[in-house]
Amino acid sequence: MNFESAASVKTASGNYDIFVHDQAIENVGEICRALDIGNHAFIITDTEINKIFGEQLVSILSQAGYTTKLYAINAGEDQKNLETVEHLYNWLLKNHVERSDFVICLGGGVVTDLGGYVAATTLRGIPFLHVPTTLLGMVDAAIGGKTGVDHQLGKNLIGAFAQPAAVVSDPQLLSTLPIRQIRDGLAELIKHGLILDKDLVDLLEKSSSNLRSLIEPHFIAKSSSIKAGIVSADERESSKRMLLNYGHTVGHAIEACTGYQTYRHGEAVAVGMHIAGKISHQLGLLSEEELNRQQHLITSCGLPSEASDVYLDDVLKTMRSDKKMYQGTLSWILLNGIGNAIISRNVSEATFRSAAETILG
Ligand SMILES: NC(=O)c1ccc[n+]([C@@H]2O[C@H](COP(=O)([O-])OP(=O)(O)OC[C@H]3O[C@@H](n4cnc5c(N)ncnc54)[C@H](O)[C@@H]3O)[C@@H](O)[C@H]2O)c1
Ligand SMILES: [Zn+2]
Structure with a gap:
């Protein structure tokens, strides 16, 4: 790869790089190839983000030779719950997900928290990669391996520590983000x-x-x-x-x-x-x-x-x-x-x- 990582996380449960540069989204396929992360990409995003960046990411992955499937949850914190997790499990399993496949979470903290949790718990864990689309996602939610969902009794009460295989932050994606x-x-x-x-x-x-x-x-x-x-x-x-x-x-x-x-x-x-x-x-x-x-x-x-x-x-x-x-x-x-x-x-x-x-x- 002809670009450097901005930082790396080194933990007992895994080491990974954080890439931060303009147009970084264009490099997602190349990064997946370099990581040898899996065969088939399951993209999890939300409906708003899908409208703006969904097609672009699918096309980047296709160019890198990956077959893809994409699921867009409704946008918003109120979707970060076990019901949405269940929908995502159904989607992955009906599409015959295997441990040799991988998940890409394209979105803000809601998508990376939820998608990371789903990836970490499906088939006891399949690899996942974060492509954060909010500033909060880039500097905070996508880094560190806290995944999970809200419960009626409180926010972020259900979850697991699970580290992504990489975080790919493209600051240009923030141009559409409200101030x-x-x-x-x-x-x-x-x-x-x-x-x-x-x-x-x-x-x-x-x-x-x-x-x-x-x-x-x-x-x-x-x-x-x-x-x-x-x-x-x-x-x-x-x-x-x-x-x-x-x-x-x-x-x-x-x-x-x-x-x-x-x-x-x-x-x-x-x-x-x-x-x-x-x-x-x-x-x-x-x-x-x-x-x-x-x-x-x-x-x-x-x-x-x-x-x-x-x-x-x-x-x-x-x-x-x-x-x-x-x-x-x-x-x-x-x-x-x-x-x-x-x-x-x-x-x-x-x-x-x-x-x-x-x-x-
Ligand atoms: N895991 C952690 O360590 C950690 C840390 C901080 C926050 N969080 C979690 O992050 C969540 C909040 O994340 P958030 O603030 O990123 O919100 P979010 O994921 O809900 O996104 C906010 C809204 O912005 C839209 N959006 C996202 N990217 C966009 C873009 N580039 N252009 C236009 N619209 C865009 C989304 O569709 C959504 O409607 C909370 O659930 C919080 O608990 C987790
Ligand atoms: Zn905070």
Whole structure:
């Protein structure tokens, strides 16, 4: 292959490359051949993405000599459930899928989470490859092997760790993505810099006047490599992977308190990062200047700085019932300076209240 991978993930359950470059979708067939991944390609996507990129991917794979079948689920988080999994099992089995075949997940986080889970559990696991089409997918959902679906009792409660054979990210596919979803992914991309890479934050600040320039391939590649590094160090979230939860303790609670309707995930995480940043400042870990830099970078992308329609007490109650509780104490991810996240179990209710009182309602 005459292009380099942007990063690689190395875990006990498998090693794989993440490719990030414009037109990368054109190389999917070649990548599959180089991996010798299987005979027949089963593409899983959603109806919206299929309209834009479905035919293109089928044709690229045909040119590489693969026979393909494609199944498009309806778009949306409400499809990420066991009923859709069942439809996909039926489709694969009726089409005589074999272990020597492979799945390609073409889509955002819904498709990669769901499709990865289906691939991981059909015939006890067939190989799969992710071609993310959202920014959130490229820098976050497609990397790290968390696959699964939602349950009536909560989001992402059913699933398995299963690593893809490769992730192929083509930033040009983002040209059709609505701006609100670009911001959604930017929250995670920026988060990767804030927790582990000060240089990335410096570079993002220089480009932050133009939203589209923040999603240049080199930023996506850098952010992907940060996530890849974390997952390689801690595949199953026992320690370092928890750093990825910066802004998420509060963010998940905001999403839950508003029924997942008002705030997109990245927006809720942005508000969560504001609060975690303020807590870090109050505990003497983050200087006022660093706090202002973080807040400015986040808001200059158009992400919110407050959620005054969400009650602080409701957020507190929801956080306490969240799975991030450890032996009765909430785990907080804080910044001990920009680019240096730490885990803390010593944030008192009073500290949280004082950091959040001007941000939540
Ligand atoms: N596995 C993980 O580690 C992980 C991490 C973060 C998020 N997630 C999951 O990711 C999901 C959210 O993913 P998402 O934000 O990518 O949303 P999504 O997959 O629902 O996609 C959002 C919408 O954008 C459309 N779309 C996708 N790509 C497009 C494109 N290029 N042009 C135009 N429209 C396009 C889709 O059809 C869909 O309607 C959640 O279910 C979340 O739980 C998983
Ligand atoms: Zn997130």
